[in-house]
Amino acid sequence: MSRPMPIARPTHPLGPILTQVACSSPTATRLRAGLVAGIGFAILLTAGTLKPDVSGLGTHEQLGLPPCSLVALTGYPCPTCGMTTAFAHSARGQFLSAVKAQPAGLILALATALTTILAMRSVLTGRRWSINWYRVRPFKTAIALCLMLLGSWVFKIVLGVVSGVLPVRLL
Numbered sequence: 001m002s003r004p005m006p007i008a009r010p011t012h013p014l015g016p017i018l019t020q021v022a023c024s025s026p027t028a029t030r031l032r033a034g035l036v037a038g039i040g041f042a043i044l045l046t047a048g049t050l051k052p053d054v055s056g057l058g059t060h061e062q063l064g065l066p067p068c069s070l071v072a073l074t075g076y077p078c079p080t081c082g083m084t085t086a087f088a089h090s091a092r093g094q095f096l097s098a099v100k101a102q103p104a105g106l107i108l109a110l111a112t113a114l115t116t117i118l119a120m121r122s123v124l125t126g127r128r129w130s131i132n133w134y135r136v137r138p139f140k141t142a143i144a145l146c147l148m149l150l151g152s153w154v155f156k157i158v159l160g161v162v163s164g165v166l167p168v169r170l171l
């Protein structure tokens with residue numbers, strides 16, 4: 001009786017998107033990765049200390065930043081309105097609330113957490129992460145990010161209009 005051959009996982013002909021590679025200076029790699037991890041951790045820690053605004057707008061004002069000018073002028077949010085609120089919800093694990101505040105904010109908060117984790121792995125291993133630019137097209141990535149932000153903005157406006165929160169009535 002013959003044993004079945006294990007099924008090999010198919011690989012992309014151009015290789016993986018992200019790999020860890022050895023460096024000529026692991027100490028410098030660890031220092032740079034530590035800086036990246038520290039920044040990511042500081043962002044997530046700061047987001048965790050903020051109280052998410054119930055309206056989905058204005059959480060950034062707890063950082064001493066001014067209110068959104070577009071909301072003040074038009075009653076409608078700008079494309080980045082709700083990002084800080086989404087980060088604050090994400091840091092608490094309140095992902096549905098983060099999506100309601102700003103879908104792109106949730107994605108960016110998760111990307112920040114992932115980047116922090118990958119940077120910590122580099123700190124521990126002394127190996128740096130390398131992106132396979134044959135698989136990741138910078139222009140297409142930039143277009144995808146812009147479309148994500150635009151789609152999130154439309155989502156936020158539609159959700160606000162349907163729920164009766166938008167337009168914001170100013171005094």
